[in-house]
Every structure is written in C-alpha cells, then in structure tokens.
Amino acid sequence: MEKRIVLDRTTTPDGEPLELAIEDGHHIIRVGGVPLMSSSMKGSEEAMAEAALEELGEIDAPRVLVGGLGMGFTLRATLDAFDEHAEVCVAELMPDIIRYNRGADSPHVALRAQ
Numbered sequence: 001m002e003k004r005i006v007l008d009r010t011t012t013p014d015g016e017p018l019e020l021a022i023e024d025g026h027h028i029i030r031v032g033g034v035p036l037m038s039s040s041m042k043g044s045e046e047a048m049a050e051a052a053l054e055e056l057g058e059i060d061a062p063r064v065l066v067g068g069l070g071m072g073f074t075l076r077a078t079l080d081a082f083d084e085h086a087e088v089c090v091a092e093l094m095p096d097i098i099r100y101n102r103g104a105d106s107p108h109v110a111l112r113a114q
Contacts, residue, residue: 010096020100027071029097042073049077061085068092072101 008020019030027039056062066074069092078088092098
C-alpha cells in the first residue's frame with residue numbers, strides 16, 4: 001500500500017483544488033486530483049534549462065524567465081546551467097507554491113534558503 005502524506009491543500013486561481021503531498025517518498029503536486037508533477041520525474045525541466053543555455057549561451061549576462069515555480073526543478077537547473085552573470089526571474093501565481101518550496105518539506109533542498 002502506498003504511503004501518502006498530504007502537506008498542504010489550497011486552490012488554484014481558477015478554483016481547482018491543489019494538493020501538495022508525499023507519496024511513496026516522492027513529492028507530488030495534484031490539481032483537481034490529477035498528478036501535475038512529481039519529484040520522481042524532472043528530466044524535462046533539466047532539458048529546458050539546457051535548451052535555454054544553448055540558445056542564450058553566447059550572450060553576456062542573459063536574462064531568463066522561468067514560467068512557474070512548481071517544485072523548483074526548472075529554476076534549480078537554470079541556476080546550475082547559467083553562470084553568475086545571468087539574471088533568472090521566476091513568475092509564479094500562487095504564494096502557496098512559493099511557501100512550499102521554501103519550507104522544510106520542500107522537494108528541493110537547494111531552494112530553501114533562497
């Protein structure tokens with residue numbers, strides 16, 4: 001039987017229920033009961049950061065916009081891919097998602113202090 005711990009529940013701006021949970025040791029975000037993202041799969045987030053680096057790598061001090069924080073994997077991959085001269089901005093609509101990423105139960109330890 002799958003162990004499930006609900007960390008938080010809220011609603012999206014359009015009224016859909018959003019749940020932050022840990023299931024079988026993996027963090028998961030569900031919207032309307034449907035899994036949106038999981039800490040067990042983050043390859044696409046890392047690939048997006050690498051694609052951005054390929055496109056912007058020759059630019060001095062590039063500016064990168066990450067659309068949505070989610071579990072922070074795209075942000076972490078972007079910060080790792082670009083050097084300290086890059087400006088990285090995250091656009092997130094939901095304060096609960098930001099709080100989740102900063103908290104002790106965050107799936108991404110590297111983002112907690114930021």
